Amino acid sequence: MDHDKFLEYVQAENKVEPKDVMPEDYRKLLVRQISQHAHSEIVGMLPEANWISRAPSLRRKMALLAKIQDEAGHGLYLYSASETLNNGENGADRDSTYQAMLEGKAKYSSIFNYAALSWADIGAIGWLVDGAAIMNQVMLMGNSYGPYSRAMVKICKEESFHQRQGYEILMTLCRGTKEQKDMAQDALNRFWWPALMMFGPNDADSPNSKKSMDYRVKRESNDDLRQRFIDVTVSQAEFLGLKMPDENLVWNEERQHYDFGDLPWDEFMEVLKGNGPCNKKRLKTKIDAQKEHSWVKEAAIAFAEKQEELVNA
Amino acid sequence: MDHDKFLEYVQAENKVEPKDVMPEDYRKLLVRQISQHAHSEIVGMLPEANWISRAPSLRRKMALLAKIQDEAGHGLYLYSASETLNNGENGADRDSTYQAMLEGKAKYSSIFNYAALSWADIGAIGWLVDGAAIMNQVMLMGNSYGPYSRAMVKICKEESFHQRQGYEILMTLCRGTKEQKDMAQDALNRFWWPALMMFGPNDADSPNSKKSMDYRVKRESNDDLRQRFIDVTVSQAEFLGLKMPDENLVWNEERQHYDFGDLPWDEFMEVLKGNGPCNKKRLKTKIDAQKEHSWVKEAAIAFAEKQEELVNA
Amino acid sequence: MNPLYKYTLKIADDSLIFGQRLSELCGKGPYLEEDIALTNIALDYLGQATNFYKYAAKLEGENKTEDDLAYLRKEKEYLNAQLAEYPNGDYAQIILKVYFYSVYLKFLYENLMQSSDEQLAALAEKSIKEVRYHYTHSSTWLKVFAQGNEESKNRVAEALENVWEYTGGLFDEVEGEADLEKLDLIPSSKKLHQDWKSQIEKDFATFGIEIPTSDFMQKGSRKGIHTEYFGYILCELQYMQRAYPGCTW
Amino acid sequence: MNPLYKYTLKIADDSLIFGQRLSELCGKGPYLEEDIALTNIALDYLGQATNFYKYAAKLEGENKTEDDLAYLRKEKEYLNAQLAEYPNGDYAQIILKVYFYSVYLKFLYENLMQSSDEQLAALAEKSIKEVRYHYTHSSTWLKVFAQGNEESKNRVAEALENVWEYTGGLFDEVEGEADLEKLDLIPSSKKLHQDWKSQIEKDFATFGIEIPTSDFMQKGSRKGIHTEYFGYILCELQYMQRAYPGCTW
Structure with missing residues (x-):
């Protein structure tokens, strides 16, 4: 396959479809990114599930x-x-990618290793975490792989709804009692920096980005997306009457952007390594669920086999 | 062994001690009764444990x-x-009697198959359940088997303390808000009849009692103990300002006792059969605890064996 | 106390507590698809609870909201069946509980759709489609387990052993049901129980599950008597409302 | 806020939450004797919590009772170490938690007995004997498990893997500890941590347990940041006080 032609093709804003010929590293890049994205959705259920019974x-x-x-x-x-990227050898199917995640070989977004400690955190997760995710996903709507791009369109719609819901939770708290407003402020303080780190390392420290950009999987740099998120979010915080936990946050007239303080990258690296508040808990929950319910799958298979026997008899 | 002489011996208020010769049915009767009593203490921990975290x-x-x-x-x-009654064949040791209970072959007091649903129940259990138990245990202090009789002396002291504590819980509720007093009344309503049934069937329906009486294991009949309990308890309820849930409860000047309504024996028989609110739950809790911790005993044995090897080496 | 209020409350309380229990599974189901399906059922329950609470609040006429009723009563004021509060247990037991409850709700709503109370009839009509789907979902799985392998059969049997004695409580009555029945406001609970039993017998015969022979049923449902599990449900359910009284969320 | 108040509170909160967790085991221990022993330890914790809360209430000077402090604060106001709230887990983990906490308390109280604050010194003196017994009990079992059989060794290793990263939080400081230290009111938390570590190293060498090499420690203890488990503890702990405000029990 002509690699340059493929680059030319995607850079001319054409979509790649499952049956198209594609470079192996493009395929691998996508499998890794899409399945990681999927794992993030699945693990991301847990911090929020922690508040269902107490909503x-x-x-x-x-x-x-x-x-x-x-x-x-x-x-x-x-x-x-x-799974559309499965070519029989790269393990793009759901079971194997999920298993890789459970075994710690594949990642999910680090943000879900933070704890959901108060009801306000449910608001903050919607507002900030989904907000940051949307920035990324809107960009990904334009990515070069057809099925991924189309999934993003669907997902983005729902995510915006979730973000508004989260914001509305905080709005209610900020219009409530002092205790409620404090709860909202605490949540913002705890989630602000982790949300900013969702966009990944600074561009200077992000060597993989170039390939992604060339392949039109990624369309914008980490720092650009992060800046846009900050620019949008500051006024939302002001409207809530909350204070951003960053003393260096200030409007830069010249850049027409907000300047902001250094991110706590050491913490980011720690959480990535497995040392976040909930890394073990999240994985254990999913592993335990799989163990506890493994018999269900087996029963379903046994049942299906019997049905088949009946049909073939 | 001369059976009549034994009867004479115990009926002259002499105590039988572990090494004494005794009739087999006396030994069996005691093993059954004492271990059942022990199981009741152990299972009786559970309804109350249900309220520790919420006290x-x-x-x-x-x-x-x-x-x-x-x-x-x-x-x-x-x-x-x-265990002092173990003669090498009747399984009087703790492990085998406990195992028999877990397997449903040995009983514990049916009262612990009722649910502890409110904080007031903790008061009612102390006042009524321990109260009824004390009536029985005071009688058993005079029983003919030395070790059992001495155990009862020790136990009775602590039980009276528990009973006062339970009564005091209810007293606090009855001097509290209307809601608290209602909670106390509800608890009395639910525990009154079950407490009365702790004394066992009416004398007419209690064919085993005679042997127990002859052997001076039991000293008073079920109905006598029940009557004494009622006579003592009515005024305590009055002092709390609670209403006994028995319309037929009335002082009989002639008998110098309270008359009272028929006990719900059908319910009693059901609970005895396993059909109480918590029979399954109680047994399952104890069985699960045993399963979950079985490794502890094994580890302790393995450790002890290694120690012994070291000493002998 | 208005008996129709109590009756409406018993329906709402069942749905709330079933929904609360079922949502404990969220994020921890056996497949992603089942996680979605069961969450969906929990959501339907909570939606039905909300609707019936709203109507109950109206019947009570004390300006309460659905949240006041769901969150701010004391343990003995909840009129749900004990089956709702019984722990989830394994997936066989979860499915069995949903199945029993779905058959009950199906007959209840089909009958309530004929109620002389227009509101109740409308609420029942609104909910019946959901319940039919729950029935299909749970009975499909129940059949799979009953006819799957040894383990799944044993699990169904054990779940049945645990849960059966709580099924009768679904049909226990709140005060005054007889009067409501005379006014064609509600169906007869006895009749519902018969219909329910017939359906179970029919299904179980198909699936190959034996109906327990014991006819012992736990008492206290619909009367504010609960299992020991219930208090813990309220601890979590009510915590925020109790710890921050009078707040808007 | 009076820093000595916060310091006293952190001691009380640890004891309360350790006691609350440990008492979950009551009636469900591995032996009757262990059930009694562990309940006894839980009781000691609750007794110590009560004494320190009483003193904290006095320091705060707002006429609060020990129950107000134990039952009526919000999650972020509790200053306990996260280790206290971490779930019991199996018996190896229960013993390991008690062991870690006992070594900590032993050094803490031995040092506090020298405090220039007479009350704190007296409370420490009152508690030290209990803690020494807890240490003996838990270290005896820990040794048994570490040297027992394969299963018990693995369980100790797994418990250690779970719990180790929460031990650092015991030594995290409330605001103003440096000032209190200068006044000889309290010992240095850093020094306590060193003493603790030395003791653990010594014991583990004897028992044959390897100390984890990772020096990652969870953050947030003593600052009102908790694990996700903590909220559920409060739901049960506070339920009665929240549902029936202002009552006497």
């Missing part, structure tokens, strides 16, 4: 459940998109 | 824990008393 009103409880359900749905789309 | 003040939480701990201690004394 403070029926309406909020239902919205939260529905949101988590959407995330499971996103996981499904994404696993399907990843 | 409404530090003082109450500690008192409750201490009480449950006392019950475990009573269990220990009683298993020891039962």
Whole structure:
């Protein structure tokens, strides 16, 4: 296959489809990225699930459940998109990518290793975490692989809804009692920096980005996306009446962007290494669920086999 | 062994001691009764343990824990008393009697198959259940088997303390808000009849009692003990300002006792058969605990064996 | 106390507590697809609870909201069946509980659709489609387990052993049901129980599950008597409302 | 905020939450004797918590009771170490947690007995005997497990893997500890940590347990940042006080 021609093809904004010929490293890049994205949706259910039983009103409880359900749905789309890349040898199918995640060989977004400690965190997760995810996903709508790009279109719609819901939770708290507002401020303080780190390392420290950009999988740099997220989010925080936990955050008239302080990259690297507040807990929850329910799959297979025997008899 | 002489011996208020010669049916009767009593202490920990994490003040939480701990201690004394009757063939040792209970072959007091649903139940259990138990145990202090009789002396002291504590819990509720007093009344309503049934069937339906009486294991009939309990308890309820849930309860000047309504024996028989609110739950809790911790004993044995090897080396 | 209020409350309380229990599974199901399906059922329950609470609040006429009723009553004021609060257990037990409850709700709503109370009839009509789907989902899995392998058969049997004695409570009555029945406001609970039993017998015969022979049923459902599990459900359910009284969320 | 108040509170909160967790085991221990022993330790913790809360309430000077402090604060106001709230797990993990905490308390109280604050010194003196017994009990079992059989060794290793990263939080400081230290009111947390580490190293060498090489420690202890487990502890702990505000029990 002509590699230059492929680059030319995707750079002319053409979509690659499952049956198209594609370079192996393009395929691998996508499988890794899409399945990681899928795992993030699935693991991302857990911090929020921590608050279902304690959600403070029926309406909020239902919205939260529905949101988590959407995330499971996103996981499904994404696993399907990843599976279209299966060429019989690269393990792009859902079971093997999921297994790799459970074994710690594949990653999910580090943000879900933070704890959801208060009801306000549910708001902050919607506002900031989904907000940051959307920045990334809107970009990915334009990515060169057809099934992934189409999955993103679907997902983005729901995510914007989730983000508004999260913001609305915080709005309610900020209009409530002092204790409620403090709860919102605490959540912002805890989630602000981790949310900014969702965009990945600074461009200077992100050597893999170039290939992604060339292949039109990624369309914008980490720093550009992060800057856009900050620019959009600051006024939202102001509207809530919350204070950003960054003393260096200030509008730069010349750049027409906000300047901001250094991110706590040491913490980021620690969490990535497995040393976050909930890394072990998240994986253990998923591993335990798999163990506990392994018999269900076996029973279903045994049942299906019997049915087949009946049909063939 | 001369059976009549033995009867004469115990009926002259002499105590039988472990090494004394005794009729086999006396030994069996005691093993059954003492181990059943021990099981009751052990299973009786569970309804109360249900409220430790929710006890409404530090003082109450500690008192409750201490009480449950006392019950475990009573269990220990009683298993020891039962073990003194081991003659190498009747399985009077703790492990085999306990195992028989877990397998449903040995009983514990049916009262512990009722649910502890509110904080007031913790009061009612102390006042009524321990109260009924004390009536029985005071009688058993005079029983003819030395170790059992001495265990009862120890236990009775602590039980009276528990009973006062339970009564005091209810007193606090009855002097509290209307909601608290209602909680106390509900607990009385639910525990009154089950407590009365702790004394066993009416004398007419209790064919085993005679042998027990002859052997001076039992000293008073079920109905006499029940009557005494009622007579004592009615005024205590009045002092609390609670209403006994028995429309037929009325002082009989002639008998100098309270008359009272028919007991719900059908329910009693059901619970005895295994059909109480918590029969399955209680047994399952104990069985699960045994399963979960079986490795502890194995590790301890392995450790002890290694120590022995070291000593002998 | 208005008996129709209590009756509406018993329906709402069942749905709330079933929904609360079922949502414990969220994120921890056996497949992603099942996680979605079961969350969906939990959501339907919570939606039905909300609707019936709203109506109950209206019947009570004390300006309460659905949240007041769901979050701020004391343990003995909840009128749900004990089956709702019984722990999830393994997936066989979860499915069995949903199955039993779905058959019950199917008959309940089909009958309530004929109620002389227009509101109740409308609420039932609104909910019936959901419940039919729950029935299909749970009975499909129940059949798979009953006819799957040894392990799944044993699990169904054990779940049945645990849960059967709580099924009768679904049909226990709140005060005044007889009067409501005379006014064609509600169906007869006895009749519902018969219909339910017939359906179970039919299905179980198909699936190859034996119906327990014991006819012992736990008492106390619909009367504010609960299992020991229930208090813990309320601890979590009510925590925020209790710890921050009077707040809007 | 009076730093000595916060310091006293951190001691009390540890004891309360350790006691609350440990008492979950009551009635479900491996032997009757262990059930009694562990309940006893839980009782000691709760007793110590009560004493330190009483003193904290006095230091705060707002006429609060020990129950107000134990039952009526919000999650972020509890200053316990996250180790206290970490789930019990199996018996190896329970013993390991008690062991780590006992070594900590032993050094803490031995040092506090020298405090220039007479009350703190007296409370420490009152508690030290109990803690020495807890140390003996837990270290005896830890040795048994470490030298028992393959399973018990693996369980100790797994418990250590779970719990180790939470031990550092015991030594995290509340605001103003440096000032209190200068006044000889409290010992240096850094020094305590060193003493603790030395003791653990010595014991583990005897027992044959390897100390984890990772020096990653969870952050947030003593600052009101908790694990996700903590909220559930409060749901149960506080339920009665929250649901029936202002009542006497």
